[in-house]
Amino acid sequence: MTGTDILALAACGLVAIGLYGLVAQAEVLRKIIAFNLLGAGVFLLFGVVARRGAGAGLAADPVPQAMVITGLVVAFAATALALVLTLRLYQITGAATVAEDPPEPTAPDS
Amino acid sequence: MSLLVGAFSTACVLAGVFFFVAGTAGLIRFPDTLSRVHALTKADNLGLGLIVLGLLPLAPGLGAALKLLLIWVLVVIGGATAAQLIGAAAARDEHAMPSPPSGGRGLGEGGVP
Amino acid sequence: MTAGLLLDLLLALAVLGTAAWTLAARSQFAAVIGFVVTGLLLTLVWVRLGAVDVALTEAAIGAGATGVILLYVVARLRGGEAEISAATPSRAQRALAALLALSVGGALAYGVLSLPDPAPSLAEAALAGTAPLGLGNPVSAVLMAHRGLDTLLEAIVLVFAVLAVWSMAADHRWGGRPGPVFQREEHGPLSLLARILPPVGIVIGIYIAWVGADSPGGKFQGGTILAAMWVLPWIAGLVRPPSVTDWRLRLMIAIGPLTFLAVGLAGFVVAEGFLAYPPGFAKPLILLIEAAMTLSVAAALACLIAGPPERRRRA
Numbered sequence A: 001m002t003g004t005d006i007l008a009l010a011a012c013g014l015v016a017i018g019l020y021g022l023v024a025q026a027e028v029l030r031k032i033i034a035f036n037l038l039g040a041g042v043f044l045l046f047g048v049v050a051r052r053g054a055g056a057g058l059a060a061d062p063v064p065q066a067m068v069i070t071g072l073v074v075a076f077a078a079t080a081l082a083l084v085l086t087l088r089l090y091q092i093t094g095a096a097t098v099a100e101d102p103p104e105p106t107a108p109d110s
Numbered sequence B: 001m002s003l004l005v006g007a008f009s010t011a012c013v014l015a016g017v018f019f020f021v022a023g024t025a026g027l028i029r030f031p032d033t034l035s036r037v038h039a040l041t042k043a044d045n046l047g048l049g050l051i052v053l054g055l056l057p058l059a060p061g062l063g064a065a066l067k068l069l070l071i072w073v074l075v076v077i078g079g080a081t082a083a084q085l086i087g088a089a090a091a092r093d094e095h096a097m098p099s100p101p102s103g104g105r106g107l108g109e110g111g112v113p
Numbered sequence C: 001m002t003a004g005l006l007l008d009l010l011l012a013l014a015v016l017g018t019a020a021w022t023l024a025a026r027s028q029f030a031a032v033i034g035f036v037v038t039g040l041l042l043t044l045v046w047v048r049l050g051a052v053d054v055a056l057t058e059a060a061i062g063a064g065a066t067g068v069i070l071l072y073v074v075a076r077l078r079g080g081e082a083e084i085s086a087a088t089p090s091r092a093q094r095a096l097a098a099l100l101a102l103s104v105g106g107a108l109a110y111g112v113l114s115l116p117d118p119a120p121s122l123a124e125a126a127l128a129g130t131a132p133l134g135l136g137n138p139v140s141a142v143l144m145a146h147r148g149l150d151t152l153l154e155a156i157v158l159v160f161a162v163l164a165v166w167s168m169a170a171d172h173r174w175g176g177r178p179g180p181v182f183q184r185e186e187h188g189p190l191s192l193l194a195r196i197l198p199p200v201g202i203v204i205g206i207y208i209a210w211v212g213a214d215s216p217g218g219k220f221q222g223g224t225i226l227a228a229m230w231v232l233p234w235i236a237g238l239v240r241p242p243s244v245t246d247w248r249l250r251l252m253i254a255i256g257p258l259t260f261l262a263v264g265l266a267g268f269v270v271a272e273g274f275l276a277y278p279p280g281f282a283k284p285l286i287l288l289i290e291a292a293m294t295l296s297v298a299a300a301l302a303c304l305i306a307g308p309p310e311r312r313r314r315a
Helices: A003-024 A028-050 A062-093 B001-029 B033-056 B062-096 C003-024 C028-048 C052-074 C081-087 C089-111 C125-132 C138-146 C149-164 C188-211 C219-235 C247-270 C283-307
Strands: none
Touching: A003 A028, A003 C003, A003 C028, A003 C089, A028 A062, A028 C003, A028 C028, A028 C052, A028 C089, A062 C052, A062 C125, A062 C138, A062 C149, A062 C283, B001 B033, B033 B062, B062 C188, C003 C028, C028 C052, C052 C081, C052 C149, C052 C219, C052 C283, C125 C138, C125 C283, C138 C149, C149 C247, C149 C283, C188 C219, C188 C283, C219 C283, C247 C283
8 A cells, every 4th residue: 555545545535524524514604614625535536646647757647736726726716605605694594504494584684 | 064964954853843743732732722822832933943944954055045934934923923813812802701611712703803 | 664654644644633523623613723724734645645736726725715714704603503403414314424425435445546557647748748838837837738728717717706706795785895894903913914924925926926837836826825915904904905896906807817818819810729829929928828817816816705895885
């Protein structure tokens, strides 16, 4: 087993932890954090593939690396939008979750 | 000569690592916010400073050495500011409630009015 | 067991430990701190994988910028305990979720450990295409030339994300300045930092974007540092964001994708096609795009951090 294999297993573990948090947690904010952990695991798998493709004097294959850089920026944009939606939901309904029966509107639009 | 430089570098980096380990232990074990901040800033300033000092003789050129020093200066400035802000927030909390259960409460509200 | 293997093992355990701790954290604030710590450890993992460009991006955007917006939302959300416990899945449902997560993780692990050996690699092809562009960093070459379309679309995604965040504003606030007003403490430590750090930070941001041509770095990493150098004085109360209807702000956000698109379309006339560079002019054109994109990435990230307009426009 090489060091890259160990980090590959960590990436799989990160995906599993993120997926569990996404499904099993109630608060939207925690779901967003878990989703980002899941995404970090997927990006790390790209990194493992890049490392395995090292060659031509490079430490890692540059193509998966470029894709991860693109992906990280897009993930940030998506997270920012998700957080603003969460905040807006809270401002309008006072809810921190997306339960099936939303609570009566409590917080006025401030 | 290179043996001497190597020994100096190793000693400095090991000493730096010691401060980081001690600072982390303090962060986990110390009871209240202020002592934890104390432990953390020690690790940041001294630990990183010693590691940078140990790496300086190994830097390939003057430019790289200056970049290493700049990193340390920026971390010290940032760490000092963060320590001040956390300390102020902790003092405000202590003022608001006479006996904080475990310190570190309400830091989330510190930055945003 | 060699030192490198031991380091990988420790890093892997630390990443999984902090990630699990992030889920288990009692308060949302602690969960965000756990997430940022996980992100910083991931930065070290990326260095171990030989991907320093990605490590810089992960530190700046994955841990730094994402952590800032998460903290900002945590400070404003006050979830009711009753509502949360009512919406939390039951023990059986959580066991099912754990089973699902374990089987997905296990299948992934099986897949990744049985990848073909030697692994297929585009490293040689990417490196061969790098030299004619005048770039020394193959990752930048892939971003700017071989997969230029991805990067162009990503730049457009950032513009759309800013539009989407702005459109979350209540109708009567449209045209106002984004984000809350921060209290200004004239002699506080934060004001001091916000005065002495930006001159240094702006130089570092431009430097990181500039060296991206030949060394790890680039427009996204440099642009994030530039965005931070605006967010810091904003949080310290020293500057106020411009109104969302300010044409200069809008131009700054759009100039990068527009330049990229214009050069790409010009490729139809002066080169082989869309996003192709005419031979001999690749390096100057790439520098032009990179400069415009650095500005746009910085403006777009700062706007995403500041959020939708929150105050009515003054007449």
